[in-house]
Amino acid sequence: MRERSLHSKKGMGTVEIVIIIAVLVSLALIFRAGITEYGQKVMNFCFDDSKIASAF
Numbered sequence: 001m002r003e004r005s006l007h008s009k010k011g012m013g014t015v016e017i018v019i020i021i022a023v024l025v026s027l028a029l030i031f032r033a034g035i036t037e038y039g040q041k042v043m044n045f046c047f048d049d050s051k052i053a054s055a056f
Helices: 002-007 014-030 032-046 049-055
Strands: none
Touching (some): 014 032
């Protein structure tokens, strides 16, 4: 039992980080069109000059 506790490691290793990155990249590629459309809508809303002019 004591040997087992000496070999256990805590924290995240390189393999776990690589798997997480691969999953995130694959999700971004799958939903690329939706993410791009959403980003475009947000940018258009934030940088709309008519909203700035109407505030004055």
